[in-house]
Amino acid sequence: MADEVVLLDFWPSPFGMRLRIALAEKGVKYEYKDEDLRNKSPLLLQSNPVHKKIPVLIHNGKPVCESVIALQYIDEVWTNKPLLPSDPYLRSQARFWADFVDKKIYDIGRKTWTTKGDEQEAAKKEFIDCIKLLEVELGDKPFFGGETLGFVDVTLVPFYSWFSVYEKYGNFSIAPECPKFMAWVKRCMEKESVSKSLPDQDKVCGFVAEMRKKLGVE
Amino acid sequence: MGEVKLLGTTQSFPCARIQWALKLKGVEYEFIEEDLGNKSSLLRKYNPVHKKVPVLVHHDKPIAESLVILEYIDETWKDNPLLPQDPYDKAVARFWAKFADEKVLIAVWGAFTAEGEEKEKAIKSALEPLAYLEQQIEGKKFFGGEKIGYFDLVVGWLSQWLNVMEEVGGMKLLEAERFPLLHEWGQNFIQAPAIRECIPPREKLVEYFHFSLTYGRSLAANKP
DSSP states (O other): OOOOEEEEEOTTOHHHHHHHHHHHHTTOOOEEEEOOTTSOOHHHHHHOTTTOOSOEEEETTEEEESHHHHHHHHHHHSOSSOSSOSSHHHHHHHHHHHHHIIIIIHHHHHHHHHOOHHHHHHHHHHHHHHHHHHHHHHTTOSBTTBSSOOHHHHHHGGGGGGHHHHHHHHTOOSTTTOHHHHHHHHHHHTSHHHHTTSOOHHHHHHHHHHHHHHHTOO | OOOEEEEEOTTOHHHHHHHHHHHHTTOOOEEEEOOTTSOOHHHHHHOTTTOOSOEEEETTEEEESHHHHHHHHHHHOOSSOSSOSSHHHHHHHHHHHHHIIIIIHHHHHHHHHOOHHHHHHHHHHHHHHHHHHHHHHTTOSBTTBSSOOHHHHHTGGGGTHHHHHHHHHTOOOSOTTTOHHHHHHHHHHHHSHHHHTTOOOHHHHHHHHHHHHHHHHHHHHTOO
16 A cells, blocks of 8 residues: 655744655655645644644644654654664664754744844844754764764754844844854755755745734834 | 663652653662752753753763653663554654643643632633543543553653642642543552652642742742
């Protein structure tokens, strides 16, 4: 029986990008459905009734919600090009850092462009500190996963597509402070699975500019 | 299988999760009680990123974050598996664990610290995520089925900690009339031998939650 895989997503979502990368890495054929989040499809509401959020991976009619959970599911079902290592200790470290990315990078990154004044300054500093901590964790390895893209790489790299948004509205520059991180981004972007899954930074910036205009923010 | 240490506190339910998992699998370990008001150099060494408990140390290698630790334990000691084998069933268990730690816990905490007019509203908000759990336990003795599993350990705090929070915080959430199945689950859970051993004394929890309430309310009062 052929596998039927559907991904309910929204093109600027870094969480959706994670699953696009994983599915591409493993050569899984799937149907991509871009959701209108102001008018959610019946399929989305039925597949994720608890949160009504994207991404949702639907495999042979069964939905898997929450991107890090879906990443692990993908890794366990399609076992080629494993994202998680086989050793339990190394797996625990990968999960720890993926949890760190989820707890820190998204929320703090968001604050760099949605807050003002002291709160924004604090967010910018904390964001850079978090990236530097990730640089230390990366060490001399080409990827967090070692020689190849791994779980943490896939969880983290999508936020790169939002850097121009953080920098524009936060009025700061990430690259000069974090050259090692930017070198890692470059290595990730050389992989087709990544470069084809991340939208252009300009496109994301344009999307945010339009959203801010609609909301009357400035 | 090597030396196992657990850095934690007696009243912390994330730490209880780990003790329960180790006991269910018959793993011997040394419990190191931490003073979170005066964090030890050992804690700072083993969890430099968050400086929080629990931290499991196995063969001198540390693992932090209770859900990450639970998966490590399950993968390292294969007796009495906590998570299901099937990838889809695993994904469902992990989904509800995230839901419990994000939605249930935050809503309960909100109801716990709220005062005055806000209290009723906060209590009502906390009932909603609990209703999901009532649905999930239907037809089963434990969330893991016949035996205690991963999700039972994740929400184990509902069996005792919540009870104390209700008393100290002046609210009623997990009532037998409203959530009969969840209430019954709590009774079954807390009586299981491996679980019972790691439930902290009630007085300690009362003291802990009185302190948390004062602290939590003062934080809320100081928000701009």
